[in-house]
Amino acid sequence: MPLTVVDHPLVQHKLSILRDRATTVREFRALCAEISMLMAFEAMRTLPLEDALVETPVASAKVRRLAGKKLALVAILRAGLVMADGILTLIPGARIGHVGLYRDETTLEPVRYFLKLPGDIGERDVFLLDPMLATGGSAVAALDLLAEEGVQAPRLLCIIGAPEGLERVQEAHPEAEIILAACDERLDERGFIVPGLGDAGDRLYGTR
Numbered sequence: 001m002p003l004t005v006v007d008h009p010l011v012q013h014k015l016s017i018l019r020d021r022a023t024t025v026r027e028f029r030a031l032c033a034e035i036s037m038l039m040a041f042e043a044m045r046t047l048p049l050e051d052a053l054v055e056t057p058v059a060s061a062k063v064r065r066l067a068g069k070k071l072a073l074v075a076i077l078r079a080g081l082v083m084a085d086g087i088l089t090l091i092p093g094a095r096i097g098h099v100g101l102y103r104d105e106t107t108l109e110p111v112r113y114f115l116k117l118p119g120d121i122g123e124r125d126v127f128l129l130d131p132m133l134a135t136g137g138s139a140v141a142a143l144d145l146l147a148e149e150g151v152q153a154p155r156l157l158c159i160i161g162a163p164e165g166l167e168r169v170q171e172a173h174p175e176a177e178i179i180l181a182a183c184d185e186r187l188d189e190r191g192f193i194v195p196g197l198g199d200a201g202d203r204l205y206g207t208r
């Protein structure tokens with residue numbers, strides 16, 4: 001599936017502030033939500049439409065409206081939560097699933113601690129949300145879970161990706177479409193994206 005890098009000037013400008021170490025928790029949270037909303041807007045460009053008729057106060061109007069599957073957002077905890085909040089401003093009725101994963105600091109492998117998905121997730125168009133695609137371990141673990149539930153062609157929205165993570169996801173889940181705001185240079189020895197923006201969860205919640 002294709003990789004899309006959302007190069008819209010607004011997204012890139014907001015991302016420049018998000019990366020800055022001087023950005024406050026409050027600004028970081030707001031920017032994460034705004035960037036996610038703009039990325040989702042772009043990612044939803046390919047949603048199918050159907051023709052319909054509505055009666056305006058004046059006459060019948062041929063209109064186009066969303067067709068196809070209903071949508072669901074799945075947030076990878078913790079940092080994906082704020083992305084879901086941003087995207088809900090576009091699609092307020094969307095169902096939301098949560099996958100709790102943290103990365104073991106030594107092995108860098110994801111550890112699952114929570115899972116709650118909409119019952120009919122397998123019949124929905126799914127947007128999987130996590131700001132950082134580093135080694136790709138968390139995204140692959142979440143995509144494995146979605147595949148077990150019968151989700152087809154999920155879209156993975158990450159604000160920043162590393163080439164290592166991209167490769168791992170594309171190999172394990174070629175059916176997934178990946179949407180990024182930026183693809184960075186590499187991972188460092190701690191598994192942090194370089195230059196990246198640091199630890200998204202810590203910057204969102206003021207933890208360390």
Ligand code: PRP
Pocket residue numbers: 076077078079080101102103104108110130131132133134135136137138139165191199200201202
């Ligand atoms: C970070 C980040 C991703 C994951 C990316 O989460 O938000 O979920 O690491 O790394 P990967 O691609 O190598 O799996 P973290 O484990 O720090 O948890 P948190 O969101 O609760 O801070």
